[in-house]
Amino acid sequence: MGRSFEDARRWMQEGTKAFLDAIGLLHGDDWDAPSGLPSWTRRHLVAHIAANADAVGNLVHWAATGEETPMYSSPEARAEGIEKGTRMSGGELLAWVRDSAEKLEAGMAGLTVDQWQTTVVTAQGRTVPATETPWMRDREIWVHLVDLATSTAFADLPEDFLEALRADVADKRGEVPEVFGTLADVTAYLAGRPYDNVALANGEPAPDLGPWL
Incomplete structure (x- = not known):
């Protein structure tokens, strides 16, 4: 978006x-x-x-x-x-x-x-x-x-803001793994913040990306 x-x-x-x-x-x-x-x-x-x-x-x-x-x-x-x-x-x-x-x-x-x-x-x-x-x-x-x-929590932030933030962080980080989860969890994961459930396509846990911002 x-x-x-x-x-x-x-x-x-x-x-x-x-x-x-x-x-x-x-x-x-x-x-x-x-x-x-x-x-x-x-x-x-x-x-x-x-x-x-x-x-x-x-x-x-x-x-x-x-x-x-x-x-x-x-x-x-x-x-x-x-x-x-x-x-x-x-x-x-x-x-x-x-x-x-x-x-x-x-x-x-x-x-x-x-x-x-x-x-x-x-x-x-x-x-x-x-x-x-x-x-x-x-x-x-x-x-x-x-x-x-x-x-x-991230789930409390405006949905349209989360969509924009997810896209922006992914772009600035460059190559990031494709992960699956809720919008809030994926955005928190990309931002290097705690999240509940984000996984790779094969179901394995997503690798740590480290802090951002």
Whole structure:
């Protein structure tokens, strides 16, 4: 299934609300509980989502002004942003996520049709039109919502988003084995996340692909 720009913008808005709703229920020690990512607490993960909004916002600024603005000022800047978040209180982290998301949404809403076609460069060095930035944010917000390890699983994510994510991850990974299972399980498998039941055509367990995103 293909994905449209309108799809990506809708998923971003829905995912942002879902993520904010989830972290709004965290209290006290909840913030320091393990996330679904090795060595990261929920505090690390939430700081990453806030910093990611700021980073994607830099590309939106690039599109709006023509001023070359990389996602991160240096290779170390991404890690520094996450580390800064681990020293914040839960309330401060929640405010950072909310404020950065609102700023990103406002920036995107202000782009003209022509500005959306501006070429920008991702943190991985890919050259893409600015129209790809909502999808970049979609993947972060929805996959990491599951990684938050609260009550959301891949099966709870929008079906059309899962279809688009499955196709995108398979494409970016390159050669992957043909596996069978539910849409949610196959997508989780391709994304290197826990899944219930995915198998090869002969019924044997699917080989481990390792982490992604």
